[in-house]
Amino acid sequence: MHRRQFLQRFLQGAGCFAVSAAMPGSPRLWAATGKHAAGRFHFPQGLASGDPTPDSIMLWTRVESLTGETEPIPLVLQVATDDTFRRVVAERTVLATLGSDHTVRVFVDQLQSDTRYYYRFRAGADVTDLLGRTRTAPTATADRPVNLGFASCQSYEGGYYHAWRTLLNEDLAATEADQLDFVLHLGDFIYEALGYGETRKIESLPSGGGTPPEWAGGVYAVTLEDYRFLYKTYLRDPDLRAARARWPFINTWDDHEFSDDCWQSVSTYTNQPLAEQRRKVAANQAWFEFIPAVLSDHSGSAGISNQAHDFKPASVQNAPLSGRVDDHGLDQETNNLKALATLSIYRSFRYGQHVELVVTDTRSHRSAHPVPAELNQQISGSARYVTPWEIIKIFDAGRTFNGGNPPAEIPLGPDKRIPNVNRHAPAGTMLGAAQKAWFKSTLKASDATWKIWGNSLPLQPLRLDFHHLDPAKGAELAFTTDCWDGYPSERAELLQFVADENIPNLISLTGDHHAHFAGSIAPDFDADAPHWVGAEFAVAGISSQSVFEGVLGYTKPDSPLRPLTTFDARPFGRPEAQTDNLNTSFLWGTAAAMTAAQTGDLGKALSARNPRQNRHLAYCDTHAYGVARVRIAADRIHVEHIGIEPPHRDRGEKGALIQRRARFELPAWPGDQPAPKLSAPSFEGELPFPLA
Incomplete structure (x- = not known):
């Protein structure tokens, strides 16, 4: 059934194929393609694998003709259990066509569980310069720990991908038992606009791009060719290519794969949201072409119907939304519904006895931001912040x-x-009706020890307690309404469901905020005694500007609020001209941060701490870049945040200098008891302010 479906989609121009390891074919197939002289083709974006199950994997590559030919290019794929390809288990010819920008996706099934495989592609006499390496998932009865990495936010212009190289170097040095099984990428794989950094410039887009009149970020992708160009540019980076060649990736998206702070098919560059259904379709198609994910043929969790599906072309027009919404805020304008229906990516994965990974889409089905941008601008001077x-x-x-x-x-x-x-x-929604029902059913049905939520946006609030700094004038402020803190009613519903159904060991892995932070999660974060139902670990960006640098850039040096973000610590005997005091604001409160800035005395700052300030937080490093690693066993989970130096200088194959590691350990708990509150981490290296 899988092969028939993929063949049918290939005939429609989607570049999809399938091959079974039970039918490896003839070794002469590989040899027969190498008769012509080398140097006619190359694979500038490397190769990749994605969405491993116990018996299948999706393999991917993109090929280009060095002579400028646009005709279909025949490729041969080989899959083997050894890196010398003496034990080939699958082999077939595929065709890279202009219709899919010469990308190909090959679904390989009937593989052995929990097994390392190697793969390569050949066009004529030219072979992929990287050796592909992947691994299938263990069966649902396998009792073994699972190792994964998770990452987010990799603006190409923002910096170099040192964090990938560092993770690669550590994995190469690790024992087989400690190497990563897969990488979870939580979104912002590309940035749709130019101007999100100046380390590596992208000068232009094929279409010339769109330019919102009120937005200073440069131009943004408009057409399918624009989005394809961005993926091709990002995937020329050697560190990202090497990471995708070494590990299978499981991907979801956040906003920048389509449009900054988007919802449904709406962009939000200005205070007047703009329906851009054509852009949404183009963004969906490009994601499908360049991200190896198993969607229509995804097996999903036992007893839960698969909701994901491959890209389905649709002809749409850009049309204003109708304002007619269903009971979950989904606008019923025809083009909006057609654009969203072109691709569905939420899905789940079972990894042995101990891991159920549930991956959600927090953009396509959400309702509009709770406070309209124009009104929020009047309140706080920003469309979606504070x-x-x-x-x-x-x-x-x-x-x-x-x-x-x-x-x-x-x-x-x-x-x-x-x-x-x-x-x-x-009421607002992040998931939409169908995805929310699927999410609840998947969590409830799973008997895996740990339920891991691949969640592109943080559940944990990052609040600023201005009412504690000035009770007469201040208010408690949410840092941003674009994350789950802007949709608190649905967050409470989902986490109360976890409590009511006695679902144990829920862990949210998230990104988006360009900071390392971690803490406990509860249906009501503001309760006098929150009922903790799990924990969340947020990873900083690979290269996207840290939240500390972002806030610093928005705060004028003479602003009375600037000390809440930074102050010159040199007069107090410390070396930092720009102290990361934003950490203090989030961890201890604004009064403590202001006290630290005025006195340089952390003892006095701690005495001014607000005891209710972000009580869920166990750690916060707002000036972080990096990745994170997780080890999940039957009795506990270990998480390590790796913080690297700002990636603004090319470090080559050495990788980045590691500033610190923050290590967490959380024991498993039964579902009829509250989760243990996450404790502060242990550290290796320099601690962030104010913990230092």
Whole structure:
């Protein structure tokens, strides 16, 4: 069935093929293709594997003709159990066509579980310069630890991919038992716009790009060729190519694979959201072509129907959204629905007895941001940042607030009121109706020891307690409404479901915020005694500007709020001209951060700490770059955040200098008990401020 489906999609121009390890073919097939002289073809984006199961894997490459030919290019794939290819288990010819930008995806099934495989592609006499290496998943009854890496946010212009090289070097030096089984990539694989950094410049896009009048970030991808160009550019990086060649990747997306802070088919570069259904279709197609994922043929979890599906072309027009939404905020405009339906990527993976990995899509099915950008701009001076928490709760709950009696107006300070424009709207959603039902069913049905949520956006709040700094004028502010803190009603629903169903050992792995942080998760983070139901570990960006640097850039040197982000510690006998005081604001509160800036005395700063400030946090490093590793065993989980130096200088094959490692350990717990609260990590290397 798999091979028939893939052949049918190939005939439609999707570049999809299948081969079975039970039918390896003739070794003469490989030899017969090498009769012509070498140097006619090359593989500039390398090769990759994705979505391993116990008996299958998706393999990928892209080929180019060095003579500029655009005709279909025949390739031969070989899969073997040894790196010399003496034990070939699968071999077949595939065709790279212009219709899929000369990318090919080959689904290989009937493989052995928990087995290392090697693979390569050949065009004429030219062979992929990298050797592909992958591994199938263990069976659901296998009792062994699982090792994975997770990563997020890799702006090409923002910096070099040293973090990938560091992870590669460590894996090469590790024992077989300690090497990674796979890598979970949590999104922002590409950045759709130019201008997100200046370390490595991309000068232009094939179409010339779009330029929003109110946005200073440069131009952004508009067409399929634009998105393809970005993937091809990013995948020429040697460290990223090497990482994809060494490990199978499991990918989800965040916003930049389509458009910054997007929802459904809507871009949000300006205060007036813009429906861009054609861009959404183009972005979906390019993701499908360059990311090796098993979607339509995904096996999923036992007893739970697969909701993912391959890219399905659709003809759409850019049309304003209708304003008619269903009970979960999905706009019913025809082109919006058709664009979203072209690709579905949420899916789950079973890895032995101990891991159920549930990977979600937090962009395609979400409702609009809770506070309209124009209104948020009036409140805080930003479209989606530093929003009063009390306003978010009212706006997000919509017509369900206060038992179905939401206010028509909301007080803002002592003498101002704002209209509650959401009082007739449904409550906000990040997942949408179908995905939320699937998510709950998958968690409830799984008997794996640990439930790992591949979650592109943090559940944990990063709040700023301005009311603690100035009780008369301040408010508690959510750092951003684009993450789960902007959709608290659904977050509470999902985490209360975990509590009510006695689902144990829930771990969220996330990214997006360009910072390393970790802590516990609860249905109600504001309760006097939160009921912890799991833990979350957020990974910093591979190369995207750290949140500390981002906030620093937005805060003028003479701003009275700048000390909450940084201060010159040299007058107090420390070497830092720019102290990472944003960590203090998040961990201890704004009064503590201001005290640290004014006195340089961490004892006094700690005395000014707000005991309720982000109580869930066990760690925060806002000036971090890097990756993270996880080891999951029957009785506990180990997580290591690897923080590297800012990746603005090419370090070559040495990889980055590691500034610190933060190591966490969390024991398993039964579902009828609260999760143990995550403790502060142990460290190797230089500690971040204020912990130093």
